[in-house]
Amino acid sequence: NAGVTQTPKFQVLKTGQSMTLQCAQDMNHEYMSWYRQDPGMGLRLIHYSVGAGITDQGEVPNGYNVSRSTTEDFPLRLLSAAPSQTSVYFCASSYLRSGNEQYFGPGTRLTVT
Amino acid sequence: GENVEQHPSTLSVQEGDSAVIKCTYSDSASNYFPWYKQELGKRPQLIIDIRSNVGEKKDQRIAVTLNKTAKHFSLHITETQPEDSAVYFCAAEPSNDYKLSFGAGTTVTVRA
Numbered sequence: 239n240a241g242v243t244q245t246p247k248f249q250v251l252k253t254g255q256s257m258t259l260q261c262a263q264d265m266n267h268e269y270m271s272w273y274r275q276d277p278g279m280g281l282r283l284i285h286y287s288v289g290a291g292i293t294d295q296g297e298v299p300n301g302y303n304v305s306r307s308t309t310e311d312f313p314l315r316l317l318s319a320a321p322s323q324t325s326v327y328f329c330a331s332s333y334l335r336s337g338n339e340q341y342f343g344p345g346t347r348l349t350v351t
Numbered sequence: 352g353e354n355v356e357q358h359p360s361t362l363s364v365q366e367g368d369s370a371v372i373k374c375t376y377s378d379s380a381s382n383y384f385p386w387y388k389q390e391l392g393k394r395p396q397l398i399i400d401i402r403s404n405v406g407e408k409k410d411q412r413i414a415v416t417l418n419k420t421a422k423h424f425s426l427h428i429t430e431t432q433p434e435d436s437a438v439y440f441c442a443a444e445p446s447n448d449y450k451l452s453f454g455a456g457t458t459v460t461v462r463a
Contacts, residue, residue, distance in 0.1 A: 269449050271450070279455055280454055280455040280456050281440065283451070283452075288449065328395070336383060336446060337402055338449075339400070340397070342394040342396070343394060344393075
């Protein structure tokens, strides 16, 4: 049982480049989400999904797209990277019940130059 | 939406002393309040949580209290040890919303 996995661990992009951060979970969780972590700002929700085919915006969705074609996978796409998107990105998943523990992936450290 | 404020942003304590972190929330419909610990370079992990029908919960050296009337909750760590050094995040989840709103985090340093 691998839990929540993310790839890559580190990535450097140039401004304007696009890329996809991968996230997968093997716990059959319905709920998956993406957060970004910046110093002094906690974890901010980018996008989330309550099941395959269903996605919605979080607190800071601009510049990011997501899709959920399967229960297991929830990729995050950066359409045209900007320096403001330099951050650590965490994927998380949980059962779709109020008050359930969210399990986080190991994170991806992204630098945009 | 929910707004969670967390204080202090940094906390330095002597080994063996207690540490207290306080959070306030804005949405009276929130009913689930987890605390996550993040060690340097690692992922956040749940250490304790409390639901709105409970005023206090304890797990060994950590405890959480909740005051729904005042909309604040706190994390208490007793007999701190070097391995308690980490960033701690509080969060709140509105009823049936599944989305967590996190506080900005508290960096706790335990001095030997």
